[in-house]
Amino acid sequence: MPKDRPAGPDSRESPPGIFEVRVLHDGSISGLHGDMVDPALEDLALGFLTEDLSRVEFIWTGSRIPLRISIHRSQRRGHRSARIVGEQCRELPLRITLRELDVVTLLIAGLTNPAIAAALHISPRTVTTHLDHVMRKFGVTNRSAVATIALDRGLIGLPLPIGTDGLDQLAIGRMVRSSGTLPSRALSATGRSLSVDPIRIGALIPSQGRASADAMAMLGGAQLAIEQINARGGIQDRLLQMDIADVDADDETSARTAIDALLRQRPAAITSGYLAGQLPVMSASATDGIPFLHSSASSLLGDLVADDVRRHHGVFQFSPDDDDYAPCCVSFLTQLRESGSLNPRSNRICFVIQSRWEFIDLGIECATREAVAAGWEPVVVKASGSDGDSAWAAAARTVQGSAPAAVMVGSYFPQDLSAFVREFLKAPSDTLIYSTYAPSVPGFRESLGAKCEGLLWSATTGTYADELGAEFSRTYRARFGRSPGRSHAGIAYDRIHILAQAWRQVSDVRDFDDVADRLSETRYRGVNGAYAFDPCKHRTLSLGRASRDPSLAQAHTIFQIQGGRDILVSPTPYATGRFIPPPWVPGAAAGRGS
Template identity: 40%
Template structure:
């Protein structure tokens, strides 16, 4: 397993025989382990990699000799630029047999031949007879299929068949060259040996906690597909700094605190570079668990309660970002929408009553009913709130709401089943009330299950996919890739989330410097398919756009949709509208 991010300890002084691929800077400081552990890399190898960075050598191949009882290690150094810095990736793996079937002594002799030493000098330095050296040279010329010592030396350098450290101090002969200064690094393209390790850069890893079952399962499928499409597109253009991006997915029971904690810990154990999740009942547990890992955490819980928690403990939650405005905007938005319809003469009744049916099984949900109550009082509405704690209580709650003959009913829940129960109750009663849902109709299952009965439903979301060229282009690519149109919220949000992270990685000097990565996300606006993402400096919450006075270029629009003829049409706010409000077909009763 790769080393813990940011770990620093006394480096090993001998190779432990394990394969490795590590990142080293110009001062020899070890960074993230792409494979294995940097503790497998002796000091001398790290110094050579650092010298390769300083000497601007693009690559180096050589053979490292460990202890007598160890195999030879085939080493590859690649120097690369990442953001504003240059680093070396040094990889190594043991060789069961030496290249060209050379013996260890023949390899020592060949290495000294590359320095230009004579047979007599090599014999003296290795403390063996000149005749034995002659025999070794004859053997290695035959094995390398070379006619001369010079040809053998050239091939050894080209193929990286040089033993490091060089057996004796003869390496001083090379000190006038860059090759000598990095002890065997080469400044032209080598002919690669089949056994020479290639640098396989560890991918950037996005960890996603999504439910495989339960009330959020159909929504989770949208999240996974949006994330997958984003990663495929990022990788198709070369990844980030030449690294591919990968997904680590783990299951989560969104209603269970222990499952929430376990899911985030599992992703951290897999050494992901960013944690993500959608909405969970115990978002406080998710925040605390993610904060303890130190890994950046991007969630979409739309939680006003967690927004305040972060504001009040910014140090602890400095690496936590909320990808959408909070739920506290929903009920005020409902009151504002009803008031706008009344002013335009579009309500089906003169009733001054509004009803908000809201789930209370998740303690951290706050739809902003207190603020909505103040707005309703100011505009002459009676706002009635009906709480639903029982999963099977939504039909009864809808019937209680209908009995009050309201102008509009808001459904405060994130789950499709709850909304379907209320819509059916209103239709069956032919109630003269507007149905104003939040979020759940974004999930394709809502329209699939209701069919034509979904027409007329109005719904709002703090993050939804626009119907502009950017949003429509995403929808077309999604449909080509997965054979169905995306939902209008979390598919786009998951897609955008990957790009927000990739943009920060691309601009960071060190993708495992988590504070730097989060600073890049906080300081840079990203325009995605769901709008523009910019984060509040104190709460880490994405800015929202609700109408005149807000800046749509740095915010996510609080979109209001209506399902019309089976299509999702945006009816507010301008400039994102694609249609106007239509009176639903169940409103057959005359206005009173």
Template identity: 40%
Template structure:
């Protein structure tokens, strides 16, 4: 059965957006009148749609949209199909009440309804008793204020323009609050599942704050077409698959319009929940395995977007960067041996096969090691091994602050002339807080990082003013940009509640954020990467390589985003 609906109708009598329910719930025969409400800019009105040929009624509330452009004049229309008329009125009593509201005397009402004046008097007495009105005038005022007038107007009561006239009489009344509340556009809501429990809490706070800042700024500019944007955050432990599933199901149950998340060890769980819900989802898990899933089954996963390039770029970039430093004479490696230590979650693919080919091409001996023990102890053991075996460089294939700190603290107790190249974790302010000056000299890379240009510096300034601390160099920027991406898609969708239209706009978007350019340009629906010559920085995100120097994050590569030069780590011996 048809129940509630909320739509926007333009001056041409066309439905231009659906907020709630189905467009088919609004009677098509009512559209011309609603178009006149829009064209003539009636401030607000309410009535009961009850054609005499049908034994059903729908309570209608109409309010103007906010646009001042007469070409785009429109009204918001909310409706609810009724099981019985208000105050238990009969349809005949509704006819009489409608004519009272139009200002007709009893004798004239009786003539138009072909009944005696005494019969009308009886109807009026019953109406007053049911409504608790002390007079016929009070009943008429209540009918106008509460929208208890029949449309189409009863036979002989005049044209439906009378309803427009009734609408105009409501200007300045004090009893229309319910209609106004029901006619406000329901906010568009972003749901976020963030690591606010277990590992990576500090990073989760970064994500939450940046999302909050972006939503606040968006609403300060008027939201989306005058519609407020909301943010619903659910905290999770990124390693707990049950928590991931519960959090995503909770967000969907809250009725959010889009779901977002940072990185999840159980990203596969999130993908499956979203695939069933079929609403847009933007994540930053950097997992090639997940983009492959989208590429292979666009029907099931077509509304899922990865807002950063994939992890399979990490190992090749490490080899490229070591080659660049060596060949430019910025670094004299102690040997030709490079080590990649893998210790991430199972779905991680660091691009080892491609890295091996590059290493052979450029004269490196590449060794790939997987930790026998996971967690900090495993990285402690690896650091001891690196100190004793002294490869030219080692890449820490892990994203968590705890593990990278454990490696560095152990390695620096007896360091070798080995470049240490970490992934992502030094982007989190917690890393430098824990390492202090001992972090100097560390190289680290991220497939998506916050640039150092004027656009990014302005974001940092606003973040610091809002929260009293500087943001990190990766996921704060991602979370901020992610809201802008969603806002763009909503803004350009004919109906921001239509998940398919929003997903279509996300596929078209080319957005320059504080972390570079977001463009979902192929079937994987993942952001593209740029690492130097041969890439296109106007359509991708730079794979940034940083070095911590005197407590500051300096971008070494690629151009044109670099703001520093490589410096020999302080733990190197003088040779």
């Protein structure tokens, strides 16, 4: 079929995300960004012309970002042509999700709830839940009204979730039939039916925005585990396959779009790092019952699981809660003081916290009480505004002015910590800098150079410095030519192996309830310590706070950057070094008032 795309008066600039083309009977095409149009849409336009239709509207889901498509009958150089207008829609009309669009499309095609469930590989109960959500969004109370509104608004999804003749009575169905080349999404990416499909794992990877460096670690850890499992024959004679959806860790809309796209790939499980949009992602996964394995160290997410364990049966948090951060900081500083390793000039501890990501709880309230009980004076400073570099620099100047014994910088992002440290070291007070998590991200030490020497940092789950952790780091470097970092690469690696362990114990990896039951029974020693899940909140246990058994719980790891390396200084059973005063605190161990 010829695909001529001549330049001409139609080849002018258009608004971002919009294209317009015309297709003639001979297959020639012209218009705005015609060279970027999916060939399958061109074939649909030819089917439109063959059926002599006037207008059709639908949602095209065959691209990374869904497109709202309308095809109109038009005249071009004296011949009938099909005019295609497409526009990106990051949010579908009436706020329905892509999975709800699938259900509505099959409803319009005349399928019953059990037939829709079979086509989409979900339960009839889940179909009913999706339709209930759609009816609320449409403001109607029955299936017929849903179909009427969907047809009126062009809410039919193409390519079709399955091959079906149920749309043949509609214009859009006749167009699809006459195009003759439009595959359904039931086919593999190559268009070939597979006798044994791979086991698919959907992965939300925050490769856009502030978490991009950590995203590489997450991706590498998961990829390494999958390669190792596949090299041993996979699971139940099936290979594992990771389907990646890129997201921005700060952008809830990108998370919603990504989870909808992953759910359409029929994953047997979904994994995620830390996201501002974790709540809607968790909700979407729970609706379909798919195991959702995330590593947002959030006590709030654990509370939501505990509030409705039946709905969140398959949700598992692969780290202890974030509310361990500040109390563990207080405990560590108190131990330093009582052991004589630190004899501070001040009794103040300052906690600087970010103002975004409302579901984060660093345990400030608990830490404040524990600090007072231990003889400290706690002070809380919020990095206000948009939490950009200026906000963290301003917080550093506030800390300089009060000269506390120590400051905990409460952000997960290296950019925030770097801005704080650079400003603080312009005129440093005798203050220990203790950070949450951010230095675990690969490349952090290199970005600050000598300025990060002596910095303390902690992680609710970090890669141990023992033989298992060291071997993982060596294997990772040999495979990818870069450092894995000290936290999320290990989490992602352990998570895939734990998921594989559960799958080996079930007869069907898509029996999600059975898989969730096996995950609940997890006992696993990984590179980030021991994994066992709390029966109510489904999060891993924190050693010393949730459990004193090191075979079941993960240590809250505390590191200090010494000689350009991350040295594990606490807790004692896993430590490979000891705390030393940072270079800007010459009197830190010299005694109070000296």
